[in-house]
Amino acid sequence: MGKIIYLDNAATTRTAPEVVEAMLPYFTENYGNPSSIYGFASANKEVITGYREKIANVLGAKCEEIYFTAGGSESDNWALIATAEAYASKGKHIITSKIEHHAILHTCEYLEKKGYDVTYLDVDEYGIVNLEQLKASIREDTILISIMFANNEIGTIQPVAEIGEIAHEHGILFHTDAVQAFGQVPISVDELHIDMLSASGHKLNGPKGIGFLYIRKGVKIRSFIHGGAQERKRRAGTENVPGIVGIGTAAERAARTMEERTGKEKELRDHMISRIEAEIPYCRLNGDRLRRLPNNVNFSFRFVEGESLLIMLDMKGICASSGSACTSGSLDPSHVLLAIGLPHEIAHGSLRMTLGEDTTKEDIDVVVDALKEIVQNLRNMSPLYEDFIKKQNV
Numbered sequence: 001m002g003k004i005i006y007l008d009n010a011a012t013t014r015t016a017p018e019v020v021e022a023m024l025p026y027f028t029e030n031y032g033n034p035s036s037i038y039g040f041a042s043a044n045k046e047v048i049t050g051y052r053e054k055i056a057n058v059l060g061a062k063c064e065e066i067y068f069t070a071g072g073s074e075s076d077n078w079a080l081i082a083t084a085e086a087y088a089s090k091g092k093h094i095i096t097s098k099i100e101h102h103a104i105l106h107t108c109e110y111l112e113k114k115g116y117d118v119t120y121l122d123v124d125e126y127g128i129v130n131l132e133q134l135k136a137s138i139r140e141d142t143i144l145i146s147i148m149f150a151n152n153e154i155g156t157i158q159p160v161a162e163i164g165e166i167a168h169e170h171g172i173l174f175h176t177d178a179v180q181a182f183g184q185v186p187i188s189v190d191e192l193h194i195d196m197l198s199a200s201g202h203k204l205n206g207p208k209g210i211g212f213l214y215i216r217k218g219v220k221i222r223s224f225i226h227g228g229a230q231e232r233k234r235r236a237g238t239e240n241v242p243g244i245v246g247i248g249t250a251a252e253r254a255a256r257t258m259e260e261r262t263g264k265e266k267e268l269r270d271h272m273i274s275r276i277e278a279e280i281p282y283c284r285l286n287g288d289r290l291r292r293l294p295n296n297v298n299f300s301f302r303f304v305e306g307e308s309l310l311i312m313l314d315m316k317g318i319c320a321s322s323g324s325a326c327t328s329g330s331l332d333p334s335h336v337l338l339a340i341g342l343p344h345e346i347a348h349g350s351l352r353m354t355l356g357e358d359t360t361k362e363d364i365d366v367v368v369d370a371l372k373e374i375v376q377n378l379r380n381m382s383p384l385y386e387d388f389i390k391k392q393n394v
């Protein structure tokens with residue numbers, strides 16, 4: 001396989017060499033179980049604490065408020081299910097949004113089967129939740145509001161501080177799935193009134209299979225994985241020491257490089273958006289133009305199928321994703337694109353391109369040139385497009 005241009009960093013990222021290097025000794029030399037008594041192994045306890053502290057610092061949190069998990073999905077499941085159980089005597093109502101990741105939505109469906117009531121907030125055409133609807137949805141028995149920080153498909157960033165404020169005014173816990181936002185936008189859990197926050201290593205140039213859940217001190221949340229006494233008895237299982245070193249290094253690195261990296265990404269993102277809008281007719285930018293992740297580009301192209309676009313791009317070594325990536329195998333368009341009001345046929349012609357720290361202007365130009373040609377070729381084969389053009393010319 002020749003050179004590839006990787007524009008699917010919302011799906012996963014390359015583990016940075018610096019991160020791999022930091023992890024390696026914890027496979028080969030310092031492999032001891034941190035719970036063992038002898039110094040060779042128990043030294044890893046301090047190693048874990050050190051990396052826990054690095055992550056806490058990035059969020060303005062306390063070291064003991066960071067709990068390592070096996071990734072974003074586990075953190076989301078834990079936050080929702082354990083809160084639901086721990087606060088069931090107070091109420092059984094949860095508020096979330098229609099555009100959450102499936103780790104949240106499917107967990108909510110599970111809780112509905114267990115007798116909980118879930119309100120799914122609408123979003124506007126840009127993907128922003130309606131704060132008035134949020135306030136109106138709050139009930140006596142509401143125990144949790146869970147709204148994602150930034151959307152993984154269209155990149156829209158939510159008014160997190162306002163949501164947190166509303167939650168706290170009503171004495172309700174606020175959880176946010178920050179898997180896409182952590183490392184991309186500055187986050188302070190105190191300023192944003194966040195009680196719980198999910199993040200994942202592999203979305204920020206760290207390793208896969210490691211994540212964390214931030215749980216504010218005082219939140220009574222139960223353990224999710226039962227067994228040993230690891231993670232303050234709240235998440236059993238021998239610690240993934242290399243993974244913890246990896247996500248800690250990645251988090252510190254992401255915070256250190258954030259300003260420069262996201263500045264460059266925003267420039268490339270906006271260059272890509274303006275070129276596509278100027279050079280490819282009948283397209284629509286999905287998501288908010290400004291309240292947007294620095295690396296997210298998502299377009300719908302009329303008269304083409306997202307799947308066909310992906311296949312043609314793949315033939316040119318370009319990796320991207322369509323709106324339906326998470327529901328692959330199903331013909332339903334993405335729930336996010338439907339929630340922002342796209343008709344099915346437009347949602348089907350969607351393409352997500354997410355830049356990474358290695359993306360160059362040259363990559364972007366190569367991709368836009370390819371896209372222009374592919375969209376035109378696909379449209380030339382489309383009877384709908386032919387009809388449309390005929391009507392235009394009458």
Ligand SMILES: *Cc1c(COP(=O)(O)O)cnc(C)c1O
Pocket residue numbers: 010011070071072073074076101103148150151152177178179180200201202203209211
């Ligand atoms: C990727 C992702 C997840 C899942 O994280 P994993 O570590 O892959 O389990 C959850 N939420 C969002 C918004 C994501 O983008």
